[in-house]
Amino acid sequence: MSDTNTLQISANKKWISVHPLVLAMVAALGQTVRPENIACEVFEAKSKHYFERMGLFRFLGVRSGIDVVEHESAGRFVPLTQIQSQEALSKFVTDMIPLLHLSPAHAEPIRYIVTELVRNVIEHAESPHGAFVAAQYYEKSNSIRIGIADVGVGIKKTIGRSHRVSGDLSAIGLALTPGITGTTAREGGTEQNAGAGLFFIKSIASINGDFFAIYSGSALYKLLRQHATKRHILHADPFRDRHSARENLPQWTGTAVGIDMMLDETEKFSALLEHIRGTYARAVRERRKERYKKPRFV
Amino acid sequence: MITITLHKVVGDFAENKDVARDIREKEILPALEKGDEVVVDFEGITGATQSFVHALISEAIRRYGGDALDRISFKNCNETVQKIITIVTEYMQESG
Numbered sequence: 001m002s003d004t005n006t007l008q009i010s011a012n013k014k015w016i017s018v019h020p021l022v023l024a025m026v027a028a029l030g031q032t033v034r035p036e037n038i039a040c041e042v043f044e045a046k047s048k049h050y051f052e053r054m055g056l057f058r059f060l061g062v063r064s065g066i067d068v069v070e071h072e073s074a075g076r077f078v079p080l081t082q083i084q085s086q087e088a089l090s091k092f093v094t095d096m097i098p099l100l101h102l103s104p105a106h107a108e109p110i111r112y113i114v115t116e117l118v119r120n121v122i123e124h125a126e127s128p129h130g131a132f133v134a135a136q137y138y139e140k141s142n143s144i145r146i147g148i149a150d151v152g153v154g155i156k157k158t159i160g161r162s163h164r165v166s167g168d169l170s171a172i173g174l175a176l177t178p179g180i181t182g183t184t185a186r187e188g189g190t191e192q193n194a195g196a197g198l199f200f201i202k203s204i205a206s207i208n209g210d211f212f213a214i215y216s217g218s219a220l221y222k223l224l225r226q227h228a229t230k231r232h233i234l235h236a237d238p239f240r241d242r243h244s245a246r247e248n249l250p251q252w253t254g255t256a257v258g259i260d261m262m263l264d265e266t267e268k269f270s271a272l273l274e275h276i277r278g279t280y281a282r283a284v285r286e287r288r289k290e291r292y293k294k295p296r297f298v
Numbered sequence: 299m300i301t302i303t304l305h306k307v308v309g310d311f312a313e314n315k316d317v318a319r320d321i322r323e324k325e326i327l328p329a330l331e332k333g334d335e336v337v338v339d340f341e342g343i344t345g346a347t348q349s350f351v352h353a354l355i356s357e358a359i360r361r362y363g364g365d366a367l368d369r370i371s372f373k374n375c376n377e378t379v380q381k382i383i384t385i386v387t388e389y390m391q392e393s394g
Contacts, residue, residue: 086316093311108345108378115313116347123315179389188393191357192319194386196348269345273381280385284392 007033007060009040016045020134021147021213021258023051027059027080028149028254031129035061054134055080076100076137084130089118092133100137100144108269109204110135110144110261116197117148117257123193124182125152125254142263149256155216158182168217169247176202176214176221176238178283187288196280199236201259203276206241207231207267211260217253220246228265232275236283299335300325301373305342312346312379318353330358330369341374351386359390 007029030038040062043051048064051057057064059080078099083089093115097107114133121131127150135146156171162185165171174180179187181195189195198214205212205223209231212223224242226233235241302325307317329336338354340346358366372383 086314090309090314093313094309104344111311112345112347115311116349119313119315119347119349179393188356188360188390189352191322191360192315192353194348194352194356194389196352196389200348270377270381273378273385277381277385277388281388281392284389288392 005033005037007038009038011043011045013044016043016047016050019147019258020136020145021149021256023054023056023080023134024132024147024149025256027056028129028132028151030060032151038062053079078133078135080132080134082130082132083118086122089115089122096135100135105268106263106266109266110146113201113204113259114146114148116201120197121148121150121152124158125150127152127254144261144263146259149254151254154254167247168219169221169245172214172216172219172221173238178236178280179287187284199280200276202238203234203279204272205259206234207272207275208262209265210262213258214255215252216255218247218249218251220249234275234279236279299337300329301337301339303339303341308343310342310344312343312350315349315353318350322354322357326355326358326370330362330366336370337373338370339373340379343379344376346379346382348382348386351382356386356390359387360394363394364391
């Protein structure tokens with residue numbers, strides 16, 4: 001964005017390799033700009049068809065001038081999809097798995113993650129544009145890369161309604177902590193929200209050795225791949241996980257999440273949930289303990 | 299005793315929290331209020347999200363504590379669904 005009214009899109013002339021997260025972010029950003037204020041250069045790289053096939057130009061309302069021959073191999077991907085309601089989410093999740101040709105064991109964590117992330121957007125982001133989702137299978141690494149983005153109010157605002165936050169990174173940290181929700185400060189959440197969704201997703205990624213990144217406001221948190229022997233050690237505090245964090249990045253008004261699922265290393269979903277169970281209950285117990293009144297010794 | 303058959307309303311993946319809220323408000327909590335027992339039947343359901351299960355049963359546990367689990371039972375749950383229900387029931391009791 002050169003300013004808040006104009007979106008300029010350019011790419012390397014020889015090669016383009018874009019994570020679905022970037023596609024989702026550009027599509028979401030495009031909703032905030034009039035099509036006539038979107039300047040998209042003519043792409044020259046051989047892989048330019050990827051953008052057309054993923055539906056980016058359609059969402060931006062601009063003509064690409066790129067023709068996609070229908071019989072070209074489409075690969076395994078989920079084109080950019082805008083989801084604005086629970087009904088659309090339920091349909092999307094049903095339709096998505098066949099597009100990626102996944103086995104039931106691989107489909108289970110992916111549909112779980114996508115559902116929870118998109119539902120978060122619908123419920124908390126307050127964006128009239130909803131969520132943008134895209135996914136792509138990469139044969140070389142045998143992985144599925146998923147991107148979900150919105151241009152809503154962002155995590156700091158939603159978490160800040162019930163908890164004290166010092167900045168975007170602190171808000172992301174709280175959002176990833178089990179039992180912390182922006183809907184209440186009460187332990188256990190409300191009848192409709194537990195504050196568990198992002199912790200589950202981060203934990204699934206951690207145990208499977210996946211890449212997971214979350215960007216909101218001016219902060220980015222990345223879960224780094226763990227060595228296989230350490231993956232089962234889950235932390236309630238995301239800053240104790242192997243991670244990198246950056247602040248003062250260009251402002252992203254909303255939230256964007258990217259995940260790379262390594263299909264060769266996916267643990268059985270029920271076994272993975274068992275690890276999450278132990279960490280979650282311990283975290284809640286420890287937080288309760290912190291609130292116990294201390295005896296006064298006089 | 300009332301039996302709630304989920305597959306009819308949520309399909310094979312239980313993720314719609316709005317449906318969970320409706321079942322909670324219109325069936326589970328009124329039944330518990332009357333002293334009835336509730337059976338939630340997961341037959342045909344291959345997976346569920348924690349958000350769905352939380353929206354379905356957390357309020358019952360908050361109101362009635364562990365006693366809620368003497369009066370609600372879960373039928374035909376696969377291993378994954380059992381794990382999710384266990385997580386929610388544990389953290390709700392820990393939060394109590």
